[in-house]
Amino acid sequence: MENRRRTKRPPKREATSLKERKARLRLRLVLGRSIYALIVFGLIFRLGYIHINHGDQYAQQVLRSVSGTAKEIEAIRGNIVDRNNKVIANSIITYDVILSPYALLNQSTELQRDRTYQELALYSGQAPEQIEEIAINNPNSYYRVFLRDIPMEDKEMLEAKGLSGMYFEPSFIRNYPKGVFAAQLIGFYNAEDQGQYGIEQFYDDYLRGEVGRIYPQLQTGGIIMTQVESPINGDTIVLTIDEIIQQYVEQVMYKYIARLEPLNAAAIVMNPKTGEVYSMFSYPEYNPQSYNNLSSQLGSSKWEQMTYEEQIAQLNWAWQNYNIHNPYEPGSTFKPIMMAAAMEEGYLQSDFRMTCTGSITISGTTIRCWKTSGHGTQTIDQVIANSCNPGVITLAQRMPNSEYHDYMKWFGMGSQTGIDLPAEAAGTIHSLSSFGPIEKATTAMGQTFLLTPMQLVTAFSAVINGGYLIEPYVVSQIVRADEGVIFKNQPSVKRQVVSQETSKAITLMLEKVILQGTGGHAAVSGYRVGGKTGTAEKGFPRVRGVEIVSFIGYAPLDDPEVIALVIFDEANNSSAASAAPSAAFSEMMTYILPYLGIPSNHATYSTQVSLSTVPDLVGSDIYSAITEIGLNNLDYEIRGGGNIIADQYPPAGTQVPISYEITLYLQSNDPTSLVKVPNLIDMNIEQAQQLLGGSLTIEGATSGRIINQIPDPDVSLDRNTKIIVQTVP
Structure with a gap:
């Protein structure tokens, strides 16, 4: 058997004595302490050196680092109110619920933590475990937004519970208590904290105020303190709009919109002497409170079935203010403006006569009258009352091209009116080089050029107010807290276009349109009024039946205090459309004139309008609501289906005229x-x-x-x- 090689193990060491082990341990301790002392001494020396030679530099770096986290304090956005200080837009204080996971996990007992989780879960509808998970996943955080924009009463309720590891931060949400009221005029406050469209955009710098800040400061001894710069809240914008007039205009317009189903509709009510706008209406509607959702207007099903691109297009359409953003061909409402120019230059005199055969030929082009059989021989009063195309064309051809073109510009065609609203369109007119006999003829009829409704109202005002082209405005003043009125708007005259004599003659002449001509539906009981109807075909080439119908009128006749324009664009019910603007004007003026205290021609005609207060109907069943409406001498319109009133317009507490129509929105638990x-x-x-x-x-x-x-x-x-x-x- 082969011998195996044995490996020797190292010899066993003899046991070290206890005395030796203790000695070695003492030696290690001495050495360790000596080394530690040297390290500490070195650190102290180094820190002292840094403090002496670079202390200010590093202190400033620390301060800058901390200052970078300076917190903004939100300013309260200013109110928008009507001319009588009734709130149209304001900011409501709300609160954000802030969790401090660090405080929950390190400064709260288990019982306190569980109570916070349970109470917040009960309030928010979340599970307690979900809230606990927020804390566990962010153990070093002092700031986690848990809920946003809870109302003050809820904040006070949670605060009273004394929950640990959470606190509240004030915030503000924009509130539009009147819903769709004057939406395109007011605009909205978007999710990016910007005013968009209307007053909210144009006066954003005044409304937004200035944010405050909390700045850290390095005090003597290296202590960081805070300095608070308080916010400056936004200013109050006082409109020229009258809430009562606006509500009545909207009621009348929605009545005719329901009948005509137009693509667009618009109305303006203004003081023709000062340019103060009392009312401005644009359709289709939207609610500034939910500016990016039209499900209430279009129906939830239709809205949800739209593509994103279709929704955006629909929103852009609704946000537009037809009165300043949508130039159109005014049709016959422009004829009095052209007549004023001709009269001013001596081309229109009292002995004017012309014969309408149903058409007129200009430079080889035949232009027809709306009455194809012709009006026969007419005076100028009859030409305007009958809205005769060959009659106004005959008059226009007497004027030199350049002179006629100048008057179009002097009346404001092709230029912005200067109204204090954003993105106003200027319209389009022919250049002088392209302004030939045919262009002169078609513009005399109010076609082949574009203007905005606001341009038409200001130009027409110049015809009836003594000849002055005024600048319209929708804000009367701006009020700042502790300072009072910081801006007050005043009537502004751009120029006098025609003489007072010409203005008076045309103003009186236009009564014939109401008494003998195309505007009979515009008559107002107790008042003499004047005005002009208008119909214009749309598109190039023209599409028969696709029209814009309108009426512009004013009262009282001898000294106009109010001018109003009503437009329906592409009404479905064409047979009823032509008379609708005149009839709507009549309904508006029947209320507006006495409301403004403008005396009638009848001594017995009351200049006081009886008002009623809108009751709170939300939550009521339909029968209780209808009974309550009747007791308040009001009328109603029902939208939607069901038995319970989900919403109403105007809101409860609003003052409205007797017989005002309250819109009730119904809801059903099962629409099927x-x-x-x-x-x-x-x-x-x-x-x-x-x-x-x-x-x-x-x-x-x-x-x-x-x-x-x-x-x-x-x-x-x-x-x-x-x-x-x-x-x-």
Whole structure:
């Protein structure tokens, strides 16, 4: 057997004595302490050197570092109010709920933590574990926004619970308590903290104020203190708009919009002497409170089915203010402006006569009158009353091209009016080099050039106010806290275009349009008024039936105090469209003139308008709401389906004229169960019950002929809802 080689193990060391081990340990301790002392001494020496030679430099670096985290203090955005200081837009204080995970995990007991998680979960609808996870995942954070914009009453409720590891920061949200009221005029405050469109944009620098800041400061001894620079809150913008007039204009416009279903609609009410705008309306509508969502206007289903691009296009359309952003061909409403120019230069005299055969030929081009059989021989009063195209063209051809073109510019065509609103369009007119006989003829009819509704109102005002082209404005003054009025708008005259004599003659002449011509629907009981109708085909080439219909008028005739323009663009119901602007004007002026205290021609005609206060109807059932509306001498319109009032316009507390129409927005728990109410008038109870077929029930009478019903026909209600009827034997 082969011998294996053995490996020797090292010899065992003899056990070290206890005395030796202790000695070595003492030696190590002495050495360690000596080395530590040397290190500490070196650090102290180095820190002393840095402090003496570079202390200021490093202190400033620290200060700059801390200053970089200086906190802004939000300024409160200013209010927008009407001429009577009624709030249209304001800022409401809210609070953000801030979590401090560090405080929760390190400065709170387990019981306190759990209570915070439970209470916040109960308030927010989240699970306690979700809130705990925020703290665990951010253990060193002192600042985590948990909830934004909770109301003050909720903040006070949570604060009273004494929860640990959380606190509140004040914030502000923009509030539009009147909803769609004058939306395009007001504009909105967007998510990027910017005023956009309307007053919110044009006066943004005044409204936003100046943010405050908390600055760290390095004091003697290296202590960092804070210096607070308080915010300066925004100014209050006082409009020339009158809330009551605006509400009434909107009511009238929505009434005709429901009938005509136009693509666009617009209205302006202004003082023709000063340029103060009392009302400005633009359609389609939107709500500044939910400016990027049109589901309420278009219906949730339609809105949600739109592509992103379609939604953006729809929003841009709704945000536009038709009165200043959308130039159009004014049609016959421009004719009095051209006539004033001709009269001023001596081309129009009292003995003017012309014969309308139904058309006129200019440079080989035949231009037809709307009355193809012709108007026959006419005076100038008859030309304007009949809105005769060959008549105004005959007059225009008497003027030299350059002179006619100058008057277009002097009346403001092709230039901004200067109104204090953003992105005003200037319109388009022919250049003088391209302004030939045909262009002169078509512009005399109000075609082949573009102006905005605001341009037309200011130009027409110059015709009736003594000849002065004025600058319109929508803000009367700006008020700053502790300083009072810092800006006050004053009427501004750009130039006098025609003489007072010419102005007076045309002003009186335009009454014939109401009494004998195309504007009969514009008559206002108790007042003499003047004005002009307008119809213009749209597009190039022209599309028959695609038109813009309008009326511009003023009152009182002998000394105009109010001018108003009404426009419906591409109305579906063309048969009713031509008279609608005149009729809408009449309804507006019937209320506006006495409201402004303008005396009528009848001594017995009241100049006082009775007002009623809109009741709070939200949450009521439809029957209670209708009863309450009747008790307040108001009328109503119903939108949507269901039995419960989800919203109303105007809001509760608003002062409105007697018989004002309140819009009620209904909601249903199950929209698929809605049944449309049929017309039961003149039926007996048995016939009505048979027609309803059990889908709705009848209350209020058991026999007789039905003479009244609540709600009105075509309202959608939940199945099995009652209809209240009134009968006679």
